[in-house]
Amino acid sequence: MLEETLQWDTAMLVSAIIFTITFVGIFTESVHELHRTKVAMLGAAAMVLAGQFFGFYNPELAIEAIDWNVVFLLGAMMTIVAIMIPTGGFQSIAYLIARISDGRLYLLMIMLGIAVAVISCLLDNVTTVIIFGPLIALICQALSVNPIPFLLSASLFSVMGGVATVVGDPTAMMIGSAAKIDFNTYLSHMLGIVVAAFATAMVMLRFLFRKNFKKVALEPQFAKGTGIQDKKTWFASLTVLAVMVVLFINHSAMHWEPWVVACIGLTMMVMVTYSVNLDRYLSEIELSLLMFFVSLFVIIGGVEQSQFLEYLGGFFRPFVEKDLFWSCIALMWIAAILSAFIDNIPFTAAMIPVIMGMESQGINVTPLWWALAVGAGFGGNGSHLGSTANIFIVTLTERMAKQENKPSLAITPGLWLRKGTPVMFGTLAAASVIMWLFFDFYEAPLPK
Numbered sequence: 001m002l003e004e005t006l007q008w009d010t011a012m013l014v015s016a017i018i019f020t021i022t023f024v025g026i027f028t029e030s031v032h033e034l035h036r037t038k039v040a041m042l043g044a045a046a047m048v049l050a051g052q053f054f055g056f057y058n059p060e061l062a063i064e065a066i067d068w069n070v071v072f073l074l075g076a077m078m079t080i081v082a083i084m085i086p087t088g089g090f091q092s093i094a095y096l097i098a099r100i101s102d103g104r105l106y107l108l109m110i111m112l113g114i115a116v117a118v119i120s121c122l123l124d125n126v127t128t129v130i131i132f133g134p135l136i137a138l139i140c141q142a143l144s145v146n147p148i149p150f151l152l153s154a155s156l157f158s159v160m161g162g163v164a165t166v167v168g169d170p171t172a173m174m175i176g177s178a179a180k181i182d183f184n185t186y187l188s189h190m191l192g193i194v195v196a197a198f199a200t201a202m203v204m205l206r207f208l209f210r211k212n213f214k215k216v217a218l219e220p221q222f223a224k225g226t227g228i229q230d231k232k233t234w235f236a237s238l239t240v241l242a243v244m245v246v247l248f249i250n251h252s253a254m255h256w257e258p259w260v261v262a263c264i265g266l267t268m269m270v271m272v273t274y275s276v277n278l279d280r281y282l283s284e285i286e287l288s289l290l291m292f293f294v295s296l297f298v299i300i301g302g303v304e305q306s307q308f309l310e311y312l313g314g315f316f317r318p319f320v321e322k323d324l325f326w327s328c329i330a331l332m333w334i335a336a337i338l339s340a341f342i343d344n345i346p347f348t349a350a351m352i353p354v355i356m357g358m359e360s361q362g363i364n365v366t367p368l369w370w371a372l373a374v375g376a377g378f379g380g381n382g383s384h385l386g387s388t389a390n391i392f393i394v395t396l397t398e399r400m401a402k403q404e405n406k407p408s409l410a411i412t413p414g415l416w417l418r419k420g421t422p423v424m425f426g427t428l429a430a431a432s433v434i435m436w437l438f439f440d441f442y443e444a445p446l447p448k
Helices: 002-027 036-054 059-065 068-087 089-101 105-123 125-143 148-163 170-179 183-208 231-250 258-272 278-282 287-305 308-322 324-341 344-360 366-381 388-404 413-437 439-443
Strands: none
Touching: 002 036, 002 287, 002 308, 002 344, 036 059, 036 287, 059 287, 068 089, 068 105, 068 125, 068 170, 068 231, 068 258, 068 278, 068 287, 089 105, 089 125, 089 231, 105 125, 105 148, 105 183, 105 231, 125 148, 125 388, 148 183, 148 366, 148 388, 148 413, 170 258, 170 344, 170 366, 183 231, 183 366, 183 413, 231 258, 287 344, 308 324, 308 344, 324 344, 324 366, 324 413, 324 439, 344 366, 366 388, 366 413, 366 439, 388 413, 413 439
C-alpha cells in the first residue's frame, strides 16, 4: 500500500514538473526565442516518456487525450478561409463600408467593428484580422487619417466577436468540445454578454479616440469601390457558409460534432472550386498551430492521468461550494488578467480538466464554463500580446511605421495599455453585470 501511494505521489510530482516547465517555456518564448510549438512538442514527448516510465501514461492514452474535434475544426476553417480570400469579396465589403460611412470616421469604425465581429463569429478572430487588417490600413491611407484607432478597434472587436460562438475562437472551441456545449447553447449564453461588451467598447473608444473622429472628405476612388475578382467562387462560398450556419445550429440534433459540419462545408467548397489545385489551399493551413494544440492535449492528458489536476481541484472546491456566483466572477477576472499577459490557449487548456474534475465530484460547474469562456476571451484584449489577433495588428502597424518612417503609426505596448486595456476592464464589467442579472440562466445545467 505504501509503495502504491508513493508511486501515485511520484506520478503527480513528475507530471506537475513537466507541465510547469513546459508552460513557463511557452509563456517566455520571446525570451529564449524557441517557438511555443517546439516547446509544447518537447513537453508532450517528455510527458509520454515519463508517464510510461512511472506507469501513469502511455502513447495510447496520449492519442485518446487529443481533442480531434478542435484540431479538425480549426484545420477545416483555415482551408475554407484560404479559398475565400483570393476572390476579393472581403475587399469589396471593406470598400462598401467606407462608401456608406461617407467620411464620418466614428461611423466607419462602428461599421468596420460590426463587420469584423460578425465575421469573427464564424471564421475565428485571427483569420478575420488577417483579412481586414491590410484592408483597413489601405482605407485609412486613402482617407489620409491615422489608422491606429481603426486597426486597434478591429482587433478588439474581432476578439469579442470570437467569444460569441463555439467556432469563433480557439478557446471557445476547446471549452465547447470539452463541456459538450452545442452551437445554439453556446450562442444563446454568450450573445448577450458579447452585445453588452460591444456596446461598452463602442462608447469607450469614442471617448478614448475622441480627437481622431473628425469628418473627412471621401476620396474619389471609393465612389465605385472595388469589384469582386471571382464572383462565382465568392457567392458559392457564401452559399456554403449559409449552409454551414444551418448545420451548426442543428448539429446537436443530428448528433454531429462541429468538426463534421466544418469538414462537410470544406468538401462543398472544394467541389465548387474544383478547377483549382487543392494543394494551393491546403498549404495555407497553419500546421504549427495545429501541432501546438495536439501537443497541449497530450501534456494535459498526462497531468490528468496522474490525478494532479484532481488534486488541484480540491483547493478550489470549497470556494465554489461556498459561493458559486462569486467563484464565477473571480474565475472570469483572473482568467482575463492572466490571459492579457500570457496566451489564453494554454491557460484554458489547463483550467478545463480542473473544472471537469470538480464536475466529476458532483459540483455544478456550468457557470464556471461560461466564466472561463468570457474571461479567456475578453482577456485577450488586455495587452498587445494577449491574443494572436493583437500581435498581428501590432506587427502590421510596426511595418507601416517603418515603411513610412513615422514611428507614430506603430501601436506600442504603452499605447495599448492606455487604449486597449481600459476596454478590456470595461467589457469585463459589462459581462459581470449581465452574469449577475441573469445568473439563474447561466447556472442552469447544460442540456444533455
